Amino acid sequence: MTEFSPAVAAALDIHGLFKKFGDKVAVAGIDLTVPVGSFYGLVGPNGAGKTTTLSMATGLLRPDSGSAVIHGVDVWADPVSAKAMVGNLADGVRLFDRLTGEQLITYTGMMFGLSRDDIAARTADLLQLMDLTAAAGTPVVDYSAGMTKKIALACALIHAPRLLVLDEPFESVDPVSAANIEDVLRSYATTGGTVIVSSHSMDLVQRMCDHVAVIANGTVLAAGTVDDVRGAGSLQDRFIELVGGRHHSEGPSWLRQS
Template identity: 55%
Template sequence: MDEPAIEVRGLRKSFEKKEAVAGIDLDIAAGSLAGLVGPNGAGKTTTLSMMTGLLRPDAGRIVIKGLDVWADPVAAKAVIGVVPAEARLFERLSGEEVLEYAGRLRGLPAAEARSRAAQLLEMLDLAADAKRLVADYSTGMRKKAALGCALIHNPSVLFLDEPLEGVDPISADVIRRLLTRLVGSGATVLFSSHVMELVEQVCDHVSVIDKGRILATG
């Protein structure tokens, strides 16, 4: 068998006396569209934050595409894209400027960042609003712009925390289609959600989490 795109072993995190993540083991196969499902407060965001190098675990190991996230963070973060639940975008930039800036931060040459931004804005149904300030974007448009920023460097693994939270149905459909298309091109996607309907519609692999433990996976 091929080695998993995402491999998690013994992941733990406590905040004072509360154990938020209680020893998670998880494998996500390359090319999967995987969902991490559970009620609010189950430990989804804490788990994703540790997996993407945003929150240091108390114990455990995370390997993405053969790279240890905490032993070699720069190399690991180069192959991943992340859309956090509360995506903070630069309000006084336009949609296209935000994506271009994200591309430049990822080390893309200016011309490549510009062409890649235009391509993603088209795919995300934001081309008509590319010149508008992000401050004037709706929740759905912001979520799509954040997704564009996460995809600008063409990552092989994408993490999303509650990607359709507060998103209108049309934007949600655009995001769903894009995730399916990404996986079809060979990328791996892992997203957290408490919406079972979304997971049933798009996922080929599901892990159920509650009280910081994986209850079922497959």
């Protein structure tokens, strides 16, 4: 298979995204361009604005100002067309968890207008991929945290989106399933799909991503290829240098065992 070469066009282009909750500025005018065919990591400390940024960029949360464009379609001017191109694994979004795993994937495929035959075939493939075939008839409410994460990812993939936006996709997922999913995501990106991953795992981002943006306090501190952002050191070292807050301490005396 010939590896896909990203075009100049952006899969996601956001300009001046701004969001305030009460007196707190969550996202302070972020600009970010995600190239087509890239595997893009979004990293930052807790409360940095990553989830809020992705929610605004994919039409889940209306920004106070700014714009988000997915493959040339303005998310807020034409949300139906924009959202049809996105597979979204968002943090904190409730699933219809009284449905079984198979029913939930099927229902999602129906919402995207897939044919009955396509839905059946893709649902079977996704259940196998996520190692959930045995749990296909179990209500999602009875799934473990890792199983719930995997069924939500299956729903994000069912319509073969052009852009995948994944918030902590491997959290609580067992190592074997995570390795299988990584293989699928790499293949997806090398054949023209675009993946955005928000994660706290520097190892995962450095291993899988070709681009990365470091976000803190609602602003972009650095963005570009992983090699450009990390420089001569590791991505984690560069992240700590940019974000700050590292404390070298042995902890309180009462916690030490000798």
